[in-house]
Amino acid sequence: MSFKFFFILIISMLFLTSCSVKKYKNLDYLAPQVKEAPAPTLNIFAKRKKANTLQPVLIFVYGGNWNSGKKETYNYVGRNFARHDVILVMPDYTKSPKANYEDMTKQIAQSIKWTKENIEAYGGDPNQIFITGHSAGAHLGALAVMNPSYQVDINTVKGILLNDAAGLDMYSYLLENQPTAQDDYIATWTEHPENWKAASPYYFIDKDTPKMKIYTGTKSYRSIINGNERFVKKLNEYQPDVSMEYLEKKHAAMVVQLFFPWNKRIDEMVQFMKK
Template sequence: MMMRNKIMLLACTLMVVVSGCATKKYKNVPYLSAAAATAPKLNVFAKRGHPTRMPVLIFVHGGNWNTGNKNQYGFFGRHFAQRGVLCIIPDYTLSPDVNYDVMATQVAQSILWAKAHAAEYGGDPNQIYITGHSAGGHLAALAVVNPKYGIKPGVVSGIILNDAAGLDMQSYLEQQPPTEAADYLTTWTNEPEQWHNASPIYFLDKDSPRFMIYVGSKTYPSIAEGNDRFLKALHAFQPKVAPVVLQKKHIPMILQYFWPWSRRYGEVIAFIKQ
């Protein structure tokens, strides 16, 4: 067992070195109009060799809307860049400093930044996709489908949800009103109208981008229920979408991307190339 662990560690180290050599990381790129030094920034991962017209994938990290940062997910950016996908990972301001609306606004701004600047890094501004895990899935979907955030139809070509939370926050918060726990009162407010506006499920329509949906079979009940309701609403416009159900808990749904041989990479790229 000890020898096996050493081999795995060596393989992981080699994997990181090879991946790092094949890709280039642009750190802490400003994407918001705010000039403050403390404003969130983003990282860009590109394949070396100056390829052009790479599809663009924006990844929004999770963390219950009050934790997490872009630098935890370098493995995600490197592995996609190695496969010829320009990967952009933005930070966004967390609760309790702001509520969900500010977060979604910032995610929308990262999309607009990608539209304007992806070509500078070899990306194709006409092939922008967005994905997110947990709270990041919620923010990715909300920023695109709720028209208040200014992402016009066609700007985003597809959305990949990875065990997304909060897809129907209105239904969830009606049953469990927000409190100070986990900063939910700040994140969602105590106004039911805000809960509705925070729920991507209520803004799906014929112009919504294509969806690909991953759900863990061992995830939290609230996430499973929210995804089920979301999928039923989505079927009015995209009846062929079927969830990809994996035998995993919530956190392993993102940790699986640490391994470069994960099937998820090929599946997501296949979705992009459809």
């Protein structure tokens, strides 16, 4: 197969994906709670032709080291899940240094509450909400659900899917690697260890933790691999059947794979939701 033919094939498949899916853009889920102007918004991806029954819902939180990223980068992720009969919700959020981890998590928690209250109008089932994210986005999604201070009802989210999650135990990490101005880490995490523990999903694992599916790249950052392995070990006290699913990929490739409609990760994640 020539490169030219392969390129045309990819473009054609992406075009067909786009045509079958409707994108609802820049829906307000925060104002007037947030001072930022304009306030972050969210996008929803759904099949253009509505199904006869309500579809499961997946909230996707993108990463970017807590200080970068935008939802528009991940349009194909949204469209690919929508093609698999999933309503995908993709919130934007304020990044560091304008916001710290708590501000960001409050916004993600609000996007979950908004989804519960509004998603039926877009064809989604408010009783079948799941959340996923990559890297920092996986951290924020898990923390919003697992730390009760963010007031997400324990029955709202049915499952959490972590994709090479960063920051699962920031307390242990920052004790050994004190935060500095580099990467806006002081702005993100503060210099107070009690905040680092409150920022770590690891310390909120309990019997009410939603069912989890966890992917980790074998070529990812060592801190991420170690953090995920430690997280799974504790999670197994309550969910003994959950194991780490290793993929032979680097950190960025763990999310890039979701841009391609034929990637079997999407099939696996959808099957997890529909079980």
